Each structure stands twice: as C-alpha cells, then as structure tokens.
Amino acid sequence: MAEYNIVVLPGDGIGAEVTESAVNVLKAAAKQHGFSINLESHDIGGTSYDSHGTPATDETLNACKSADAVFLGAVGGPKWDHLTGAHRPESGLLGLRKAMGVYANLRPVTIYPGLEKYSPLKENRLEGVDVLVVRELTGGLYFGQPKGESKDENGKRRAVDTMAYDEDEIRRIAHRGFDMARKRRGKIASVDKANVLSSSRLWRDVVNEVAEEYSDVELEHILVDNCAMQLINRPADFDVILTENMFGDILSDEAAMLSGSIGLLPSASLGDGNGLYEPVHGSAPDIAGKNIANPLAAIQSIAMMLRYTLNEAEAADAIEKAIEEVICQGYRCADLADKDDTVLGTTEMTSKVIEVMSKAKTVAS
C-alpha cells in the first residue's frame, strides 16, 4: 500500500478550520482508495510567532522540505498587523515557498453548475469559463532586493521594492505554463507590462523563446491592465494565464470572483520536488471561529495534491465529483447561499462531501 508523509500547517484564523476539513477529506480518500497517510502538524504564521517568536521555524521548514506534500490553511490577522519585516505572518509563508522552491503557483478557476447566479458577472459571460492562472511564486517584487524602508538625513521616510527576474526564473515558469496549456485547450496568455517595465520586456523575450518549442500552443501577449479588463469582459476566452508574482496575485483574486466566492478557489504550488497546497483565500478574521467558512477551496486543494504530487488521480476525481454533487444537491456555505439553498457550516459541509464520496465508492464497488 502506498504511504505518504504529509505536513499540515493550519496557520491562523479560518486556516485552522478549513485545514481540519481538508485533513478529514484526505483521511476519507485514503481509506476509500487504498493508500495510507502519516500526518505531522506544525505552526505557521501568527500562531508560530506567538509560540516561537518567528512565523516559520527551521524545524517547520525542514519538515516541509522532506515531506511528500504540504497542506497550508492560511496565515495573518489583525493580531499581528503591528509586526514588521521577517516577523510578519505573511513572511513565514513567503519563506516557506522559497525554502520549498515552489516557483509555479497553479490557480484553476471554474464555475460550478448552479453557482452562476453568485458571480458578479452576467451569466452569458460565464459560459465556458475555465481558466488556469500559472503564477511565478518565488521571484519578482515580493522577493527582489533592495527592499525595505529607510530615512534620509532629514528624517524623511522612503521605501523601496525591487521587481527583478533572471531569464532562468522566467524560462522554468514559462515551460510550466506551456506544458499546462498543452494538456488543456492549447492557449496561453502571457501577462506583462512590457510597455513600461524592463523585467517585463525580458519576460516577453524569454516567453517568445520558449514558445518556439510549443508550436501547438497559441500564444497571446497581453498587458496586465488590459488583462484585468478582459478577465471581466471575455473570461471564457482565457485558457492558461501565465504571469509574474504580483500580477498573478492580483489577477488570480480577480479571476476568483468569477466563481462567486474566494471560498471555492484552490491552489497548488509546485517546484522540481514536492508540492505545497493551499486555498487561495486568507485567514478571514471577520468570520474566524464561527464555523461558517467555506471549506471547499481547502478540500479542492487536497484533490490537487492527490493529482499533482501523490499521483492518486482516482481519489482526486472522487473528491471533485463529490463537491460538484453536493453543490448540485443545493447545499451551500453562507458565502454562496440564498433563500432556496440549504446552508451548511464548515464541519457540516465537510461531512456532506465525505458522505457523497463514500456513497459513490459503495456504488462503484
């Protein structure tokens, strides 16, 4: 029987709640599909800062590096907003991504049948929406040096961030994007700001070089401001969106809203080794501790872990089908409900997904 070592990082706010859901679904999938999992839990983010004085200890980073896969809930919250620099919860997450070398962040956006009405867009624009944002995750503005705040001799404050890429960083993420496009509808939109930024001009040059190896993939270059507009105007035209770190951060949240709620959006972060899986949403301090967070993004992230890192495609399919079925049956969390729907809390929605998975498995066997 295959056996996998999974590190779990619940983090802060609703991170802990949706992680519990994700782990319960993973345990159910293991039981139903004949593999075993060893789980090891560590602190990350504000919770880690409170216990250890740092948002990610070396012990946590080392455990993540040697695991088969890592699941993370979310980090951050008002309690830690006064912290700066390396003490901030978010810097624990950035450090983790860097330490694991997960440079490719995959964020799929689809519209579940029955949820069209929750999208802020008109239904006729949503038909056929199936977008995969491939975001560079370990370079660009969030990591470039110099970075930080300083004062001049008169005490005037200034701050600097640096958007820097070398051609190897661009080439490896471009290959990921083109490989993904090849397995999907064969289209890629590379997003940059080449009319203004040098790093974007290099980005465009390298993407063009990589494109020569993928004559079967249709490449479009699009400026980031135009892409932000076109995602609302013609979302169904996009297949793979390939972009650098900050542009991808912003565009993927925009794309998330096409689906109606950020509580539905999963992500996978991949490098050349293991993978990091997390819902796209943050720690949602406004709803933390109320058992109302939508766990489906976290559960869907487990499906991505099973598909991309653990090669348990059957279990991944079963989870995805169960989520569709639960939505189709009219069950919703509070972020997506109206008067005709049955509203479930975080734990009840999780149990419903597990129940549907186990019924489907019983019927199949």
Ligand code: NAD
């Ligand atoms: P957020 O994603 O936490 O919340 C934005 C809005 O979406 C809130 O109204 C929230 O209630 C709602 N929401 C988010 N997830 C939901 C879910 N699963 N179900 C239902 N509703 C959900 O973003 P924010 O408010 O900008 O940030 C809050 C904290 O999270 C900040 O400290 C931020 O730095 C951090 N953050 C962390 C990550 C991460 O850990 N990957 C990502 C984004 C933000």
